[in-house]
Amino acid sequence: MKFLPRKPVVEAIFIIILAAVLGFGSNLFHPHKVKISFSRPPIEFVDDNIPAQSLLDVGINITEPTEEPILLITNQVVTLLKMNQAVLLDARSEKEYRKEHMPGARNLSHNVLLKNKNITETLPKDKWLICYCDGPGCDKAEILAYELIVAGYQRVYVYRGGLEEWKNWSNSQTETEAQTDAK
């Protein structure tokens, strides 16, 4: 390493080692500790195998406000929609919403909510509010969900798969139907 003086490099290595010791050490006792593993921790707060009808039995007590939005998977979203128990909220911009959105979804972006807090009064309190955006890499749905919880809504959910997973699911349904018709 001729282009760098030796001293700063040695110092940097010591600082990195010190940071690693402090980081891993504090992580052992941290209330929000990170799980060090090769695989991602599951993102669903709710067990995948639990049907949507039973969600109330797994820790979602509607008499007490939830502190964090519950993440739902596609089959739970589908069931809730079929039961007519949920309202879909598209958390993206109006432009994106106009381009495409999930069937029956209402558009409510975080920015619109910030400008007009009264807009939440138009949302039903007796139904589950399911927020979604583009897909797992987008966090607009979670931002909106937190705002709704702050606004007093107690049944706020996030469909983390969003439009991306919904389209995959719709396509798979269409293919299954086509195969059934062919038979």
Next chain:
Amino acid sequence: MQNKKWDYFITILRWLVAATFIFAGAGKILNPTQFAVDIDNYRMLPYLLVAIMAVVLPWLELLCGLFLIFGKWKNGAALILLLLSFIFLIAISTAIVRELDISCGCFAVSPEAIKIGYTRLVEDFINL
């Protein structure tokens, strides 16, 4: 006299950079899980590296900031911060190019945190 003024200027600049990284590091230390989600959203690293970064990086920022302020090992700390700023610059640039709609993960770590965008990019250039 001219040299003394220059020294003061450099010291103040060093403290400013140090304060920025101490602030950034401390916020992330409070919630490493959320910081791991923020890093993961960039979709650049395997999860193991994401987890290691979420645990070590905040402490690295904090320590470098402290070392810069107290003047001990300041060259080593400055070297690390230079490399970090460069890495952040690349990460933010690629996220903008890939049109990822994610939180920056630069300072506060929460879904309400500042979104990624050109402002973040300029800030990182200034840091660099």
